[in-house]
Amino acid sequence: MSGVGPIEPGEGTHAWDTHPAEPPAGTPAPPRTPPARLRRLLSDHRRAALAALTTVGLLAACALLYVTRPQEREPAIPEPPFPAQVVDVTYVGEHTVPPGTRPHTLAFEVLLSVDSGPPVTVTRVSQPYAGVSLTSAPRAPFRTKAGSARKIVVTMHVAECGKVPENAGLPFIDVTLRNKRAIQVQSFILGPRYAHDLSRALQVACSNDST
Template sequence: MSGIGPVEPGEGTTRARDTHNDPAPERTSRLARFYGAHRRPLLAGAAAAVVLAGGCLYATRPHAPQQAAPVPPFPSQVVDVTYLGGHSVPPGTRPRTFAFDVLIGVESGPPVTVTRVSQPYAALSLTSAPRTPFRTESGSARTIVITLHVTECGNVPENAGLPFLDVTLRNARAIQVHSFILGRRYAQDLSQALQVACSNDSA
């Protein structure tokens, strides 16, 4: 046997770790035993935490905003006025008075109320039956009798040209004054009625 013992590490070198004196295996075995003893409770607790977290996320998830209701159309966009022809006046009606029928229809949207009907000539007065205001439902139409009275023959037009009615309309969207041109037939009938009404000097 040689008297030379184990080689000592030189200066500046580090001794290799003695695994027999390392307490890590003992700590590892204690952790393993702890995990084995408490494995099921730990897993159950972790699963419950995940479920609760998911429930909280679901409960606090913001709801999608409700879609806004569509805006109603302007009343002039859905109302139509059609000339139907002359209307006889009741016996005993004052002179220089004549009448005609129009059809007022509402195509769609909310109901429309007619609050006023007028015409552009200062020498004529106008009334309607039914009297304003009156209401027309969506998808329906009603016949209106327009009665005109000549107040001053000297100022009535000799040729009515393309006369119109000013109709004030109201619905859930707005109030509008719209001019409806009733066409050539109405212009001819109005001109003829004015000539008849003012053919003599009777008031």
């Protein structure tokens, strides 16, 4: 019988032969997969680099925000008040002159109070009449704290009756005040009762015109 039957495989060409065929000459070799330890090192390096970049970005954003945001200023500490703004002097009344005091001497009591702020020091107490000298008890300088008052005895001695008025219309005393803020000379008008008492005392002192 003639005909063409199935082609018999040649030697070494069996169908169940599982060895891969050799690549043609000139074909580039496939990339080699790095070992697992090297892959871990590369992964750790990438994570560290990403974390560093993230940190740098956050720092840059914070710096930009700090520069562009308006800086908050500390509240300014208010200055203490001027002494003349917190001191008041009021007339209390006549003061009895001790026995043995030289003639033509008269005395009055006033009350000095400090409302607020730092303590106020009185460095001088004076009056406007050239023919009258003045002293105070306590003697200046003396200090008064805020929220308190001090009674002052003002003693006057008439040295020249010709240089004092017969009737004191609006008599005042000058008080030099000092605190942390400033030094001021303040004139205090003590009111009609003081004007009446002072005028009467001056008339009595100069009634015999013996000065």
